[in-house]
Amino acid sequence: MGLIWNCRGLNNTLSPTIPKIRALLGSKFYDFLFLIETKCSTSQIFPMFRTLGFVKNFGVDAVEASGGLWVGWRNESKMKLVKACNNFVILLVEKYNGRLWYLVLSYGAPCLSMRASVLMEMEKWFDTCNFPFLIVGDFNQVDFSCDKLSSSQRPIDGAEEFNLWKIRNELVDIPYKGPRFTWCNNLKGDKRVYEQLDKSMGSKEWFSLFPDTGIKHYPI
Template identity: 25%
Template sequence: MSSLLFWNCRGVRKKEAALYLKEVVRDQDIFFVGPMETNMTGIDRKDVDGLTGKDWQYFHFPVVGLSGGILVLWNKKVVTFVVKETSSQIIVGGLFIPNLGLWKVVTVYGRRCCKERESLWSQLGSCMENYIPSIICGDFNCVLNKEEKRGGKRFLFSKGPRDMKCFMMNFDFNYVGNIGPRFTWCNNKEGASQIWERLDRCILNSATLQKLPVAVTRHLARVASDHIPIAFKIDEKVCPKSKTIKFEDTSRSYPAAKSIVYHSWKKNDFGDEVMILQRKISRTLKALFFWSRNKCKDLNMLKEELKKEILAL
């Protein structure tokens, strides 16, 4: 099952954020990523290769002032994405998914001030079309009811949540259920000063729900940011599995890997030099792959247990 991922990473160049993003993209089978609050004035090919890989295209709206910035990345081998409209609060585009057709995808980074968010609802309203399946996801910086807040000041149904509710009602957008933690943001304080809120969410129009009647979002572990990543699952698997076997850097940390390389490489081969080299490389990589899969099984199990502990905390 393939997914779209949206995350307020609070700085996309942070080493911890980049490593976690790369892991989530792999584990959740992600083909589209919308990181918010990149805190970057510009991004280049080298940055993108470090985040998601060489098969990914990107578009970046730079930071305005001291914070902000929205980045969208998509796997060009799997989907096509065309940017239609941008601002400091949204990137709107058409996402073509094989077997599923054209979708409108909006990555949102709403301003904290509800007055400044007025332009967000106006811009969203001007580009919505009821007949096109549409997904709006990101950090809205808005709590809609008292159940979405714990700690801090008492929730009031003020202008901010009223404006968002009004937009959802007027343009037929609905909130769908989620798996994982209820709150998506924490101020990282302890005791009576701790605040939890649901600032991040996905909302879908009726055309999307008709295509995906069991649509669900997954709230992932909160790591490297005070916001959690949100994965939106697509029912059909659209990302083809790569048949390429690659050498993993972690293999070098095991003495046994050197022995595997030595014994695989010293076997005699016949033919021209190019064919001999190709067979040696292929045989060595396959041997390392199967050894690594068995050796790292315990490490993967440990990683999954640690993720469960993080979610429980």
């Protein structure tokens, strides 16, 4: 079980995000913690969560207060870093029955023009991996019109390419519980937008190993 949190800013110890994350971590046992858009250096994050048991970690520093990824995991979680870049981190997991599988923690490019290249880089890795895999994270991409609520009726940029990428790689969506929308632009009136940007999907082989898996969306 893991906790994924889109921080949208974690650049000081007084951030209100930190006690919220700590409260969730105290309520259940989590194997790993994945933070997205930390907007700070990894050296600032590790001390915040090391005392909670996440003694192994890897991160990508933010660039001028933009982006930033960090993942921490426990000794007993039997995870090993395999690959990392600015948009995703891949861990090899040994879980249950000694089975090996990959956990891909993703952060899609915010800029539409760069999104396809991130997906293609991930797809190249799919062709080489020799174990089932699960992908979880913020893709910065809406799949369908029902996953967006706004006053605009424009077609969703990037949706067709994203869905073709899923079909081409035979990815299976993991069912979720909780609110549909995982992001809001926090604007007022007609300018307010809600979207489902966070999602999870697995290879067919992974889903056959863990068919009862589910994702829980917490309120925005």
